[in-house]
Amino acid sequence: MVEPTKESEPNKEMESKGSSFTRTFGNMGFFRPPSVPYQEKPRMVTDEDLGVFREQEGASLLALRSLQDLDLSACSKLTDSSITQVLRYPDLQRLSLSMLPEISDDSLASVAYHCHSLTSLELSHCPHISDQGIARAAPYLARLQHLYLSCCNALTDRSLSMLVQHCKRLRTLDISMCKHISLTTVELLQSQLPFIENVHCRFVAGADLTLLL
Template sequence: MGDKEEEGKSATGSNWADLTYVCLLNILSRLTLSQRWTGPMFVCKSWFSACKDPVLHSVFDLETHFHSLPELPRWWTPEFERRIDSMLRSVIEWSDGSLVEIKTRHCSDRAVSFAAERCPNLEVLSIKSCPNVTDDSVTRIAFRCSKLRELDISYCYEISHESLVVIGRNCPNLKVLKRNLMNGLHASQHVEIVPNEYLNACPQDGDKEASAIAKFMPNLEHLELRFSNLSARGLGLICEGCLNLECLDLSGCTNFTGRDIVNITSNLKNLKQIIKPNFYIPRSVFHTERYGHWQLYDERFQTDIFRI
C-alpha cells in the first residue's frame, strides 16, 4: 500500500482524512488549543488546513496551561518569548479578525501590536508576566480595540499609569482590570526563576495608577491591585471614581490599615467582595514601628489569599 493511501488512516483502517469538513471542524472545536497544536495539526494536510479555520480561533487561551504548571525559569528567556509570539501571531492570522479573547503570558510588544492591528473585536486581553510588553503596544490596543471589557496586565513592569489613562479614555466598556504585582514581601520565592533586574523594576507609582483608574475607568466592576504600593489617598480616589465596583482585591497592600479600608470603601454600595491584606510582617523584613498595626487588625482580615 502506498504512502498516500496510508495517510490519515487509523489503527482500525478507517480513513480519517475522508471526514467531511464540517464534521472535522466539529471534532476539532471540542479540543483545547494546546491539544490541537500537539496532535491534529500534524496528521495530514487536510487536517492542518482545518486547524487554521477562523471558526476555531475566536479564543486564544494559554493561561490554563501556564496556571497548571509551576513557574519555570525558561519561561523568562528570549527563546520562549519568541515561541509564544509565533504561536499568537499564527492564531491572529488564522482568526481573520474574529479573535475576541487572548490569554497568555511571556509575549512581547511585537505580538501585542500585531493583535491591535488584526483584532478589532478583541474583548479580553490577559498578558501576565510579559517583561517586554510596554506602553507602546498597550496604547495601540487602546486605540484599535475599543470593545475591550477585560484587561490583565499583572506583573508587566514596563507598562505604566499612562497606559491606564489611554485604555480608560478609549475603552468605555472596560469592566475588569487586573494590575497585580509580584509579592515584594517574600521576593525569595521568585529568585532563580524571574530575572533579578526584572524583580528590581517593580513599579513604584501606585497612587498615579490609582488616579488614572479613578478618573478614566468609572465603569469598573472588578479591580485587582495585589501588592500595589498605593496609599490610603490612592484607594480613596478609586472608591470615589469607581462607584460600580463589586469586587476589590487589595492583597498585600501595606500602606493602609484595615480601618482605613472599611472607612474608605463605605461608599461602594455595590461592593460584594473585598479581599484585604492579612498578614503580620516579620521584624526582619520591615520596621515594626511602621507596620506593627497589621498584627492588631489581622483577626479582621480574610485568610488564604496570598497566591501568586
C-alpha cells in the same frame, strides 16, 4: 504530506555511488543553519513598525476590532510603548496586565481612556503603578466592577479615595499585600461603595508576612 511519486523517490543508483551530504553537515560548517526566530535578540517596536502592522492582515492585536477579553499576564517584555499604542478597544470588558514589571502609570491611564467599557481590570504585581496612575485612570472607569491590585506597593490610601469617588459600581477589590494602605481607609471604602461585595485586604498596612512562616 503527499504520497511519494517516482519523480520524488531517491535514485537508488546514485545512492550507491560516491559520498552524499546529510543535514548533520550543517553543524560542521558546510552550510549555515537557518536562524531560529525565538533566538533572535528582541528589539524595540518603532512607530514605523506599528504603521506597517496596521496595514497588514494577520495575527496582530491591531487587527482585532471588537475584542472583549484579553489576558496579557506575565508577558514580562511588554512595556508602556506596547500598551499605550496598541490597546485601544472601546468594547474591551476584561483585561489582565498582571505581572508586567515594565509598565507604569502611563499604561494604566491609556488603557482607561481608550478602553472605557472595562468591567474587570487586573494589575497585580505591577510595581510601578502608583496613586498618580489611579488618579488619572479612575475618572474613565465608571463601569469597572472588579479591580485587582495586590502587591502594588506604590499605592496608598489616596488610591482608595479616588476609587470611592469615581468607581461607584465596584464589586470586587483586591489590595492584598499593599503595605501603604491602611485598614481604616479600607473600612471607609466598604461603607461608601454601594455595590461592594468582596474586599481582599490580607497583609495590608505593612503586616509582617514572616509571622505565618
